[in-house]
Amino acid sequence: xxxxxxxxxxxxxxxxxxxxxxxxxxxxxxxxxxxxxxxxxxxxxxxxxxxxxxxxxxxxxxxxxxxxxxxxxxxxxxxxxxxxxxxxxxxxxxxxxxxxxxxxxxxxxxxxxxxxxxxxxxxxxxxxxxxxxxxxxxxxxxxxxxxxxxxxxxxxxxxxxxxxxxxxxxxxxxxxxxxxxxxxxxxxxxxxxxxxxxxxxxxxxxxxxxxxxxxxxxxxx
Amino acid sequence: xxxxxxxxxxxxxxxxxxxxxxxxxxxxxxxxxxxxxxxxxxxxxxxxxxxxxxxxxxxxxxxx
Numbered sequence: 001x002x003x004x005x006x007x008x009x010x011x012x013x014x015x016x017x018x019x020x021x022x023x024x025x026x027x028x029x030x031x032x033x034x035x036x037x038x039x040x041x042x043x044x045x046x047x048x049x050x051x052x053x054x055x056x057x058x059x060x061x062x063x064x065x066x067x068x069x070x071x072x073x074x075x076x077x078x079x080x081x082x083x084x085x086x087x088x089x090x091x092x093x094x095x096x097x098x099x100x101x102x103x104x105x106x107x108x109x110x111x112x113x114x115x116x117x118x119x120x121x122x123x124x125x126x127x128x129x130x131x132x133x134x135x136x137x138x139x140x141x142x143x144x145x146x147x148x149x150x151x152x153x154x155x156x157x158x159x160x161x162x163x164x165x166x167x168x169x170x171x172x173x174x175x176x177x178x179x180x181x182x183x184x185x186x187x188x189x190x191x192x193x194x195x196x197x198x199x200x201x202x203x204x205x206x207x208x209x210x211x212x213x214x215x216x217x218x219x220x221x
Numbered sequence: 222x223x224x225x226x227x228x229x230x231x232x233x234x235x236x237x238x239x240x241x242x243x244x245x246x247x248x249x250x251x252x253x254x255x256x257x258x259x260x261x262x263x264x265x266x267x268x269x270x271x272x273x274x275x276x277x278x279x280x281x282x283x284x285x
Contacts, residue, residue, distance in 0.1 A: 007247055053242050060242075074246035088249040099247070110237055205237045211245035 001078035002028075002038045002085055005059045006209075009069040009100050010035045015062040020055045028082050030089040034096055037063055038085065041078065048075055064209035069104040071096065071214035095216040103214070106158055106177045107207035109186055113149060113172040114201040115142065139165065145200075146172040149193055156182070156189055161212050171200065175212035183207055 003020055006012075012027045012035035019025050023039035030036055037059075048056075053075060060072045079085040089096065146164040149172055154160040157176035166173055178186045187204065194202040 004249070048243075053239055057238050057242050060246075072241070072246040074244070074248050075242050076248065076250070085249075092249065096247070203233055205234060208237075208241060211241035214247040215245060216247055 001041055001043050001080065002082065003041045003056075003078050004073040004076065004085065005037045005039065005056060006063050006067075006073055007071045007089065007096055007100070007214075008035050008037065008063070008067045009033065009104075012037055013063075013066040015059075015066050017059065017062055019059045020052045025059065028085060030086045031093050034089060034093060034100070036085060036089060038079075038082075043078070060209050060211075064107075069100040070209065071099055071103065071216075072209045072211045073214075074211075092216060099214060099216050102159060103177065103210040106179050106210060106213075107183060108210045108212055109157075109176045109178055109183065109190075109204065109206040110208060110212075111153070111172065111174045111176070111190060111205075112170060112203040113146070114169050114203070115171045116169070116199070116201055142171055145197075149197070150174055152193065153186070153189060156186055159213055177210060177213050178207075180207075 003023070005019065005025070010029060010031075010033055014025055014027060014037065017025070019039040020041050021039075023041055025037055025039055028036040028038055039059075056075050064070050064072070079088070143164050146162075150160070150162045150164075153174070153176055154162070157178050159177040160174060162172060162174035164172055176186065183206075190202065190204045194200070
């Protein structure tokens with residue numbers, strides 16, 4: 001089986017490492033513009049184990065350091081042949097090329113913002129209607145806070161994705177596409193937002209390869 | 222998996238990494254039949270630990 005790690009702009013730069021099951025990395029030249037980096041692995045049964053997930057992430061990380069325009073691949077079951085992979089890529093080439101253009105020279109910064117005392121956890125006194133009303137207001141306030149936070153950071157990024165209140169505690173989950181040279185100022189902006197909101201907990205991670213901006217099936221642009 | 226508990230920062234990084242590898246990234250076929258970890262629920266479990274992060278002055282010191 002072929003395991004796909006990334007799609008890159010041709011010509012792909014390989015790195016000196018092995019992948020899942022210590023397999024050799026190789027390039028499949030799919031179209032004149034797009035290369036795939038793959039490894040030959042045994043057929044996977046069920047869920048990938050921790051070792052395979054970590055190996056995939058490590059290969060993607062190193063390749064992202066060596067290739068300016070790169071789309072990390074989601075961990076998937078694999079492809080039976082170079083041709084099968086090639087067909088799947090060729091069908092989607094316009095979207096892939098656009099995505100490569102968008103992420104060129106950029107990394108991803110992840111952000112999760114937690115409200116340690118979320119309103120939705122507090123029990124309100126009074127009638128059912130008053131309770132629902134106060135809950136709605138608190139959700140609206142939380143959404144407004146999340147939007148303020150996100151909008152300020154999104155303005156400093158090339159692209160962004162966000163989700164508000166995935167759980168009552170998780171005020172904001174977001175990813176920001178930032179040029180490499182912009183990472184330090186962006187992290188300072190996150191630090192500033194954190195100091196402005198001492199009641200919230202910020203978890204900022206990265207830089208990552210642009211996983212969140214490689215999802216061509218839910219293309220936003 | 223290591224039997225000693227990972228420092229919080231490593232746990233968070235691992236959650237973020239698994240989320241990206243299993244839930245994000247380019248998908249070429251509709252045939253993604255892997256079930257994926259619900260990262261948001263994992264974060265609910267980590268919340269108590271993460272709330273304590275706000276009081277950590279020197280996270281590096283935790284990773285002895």
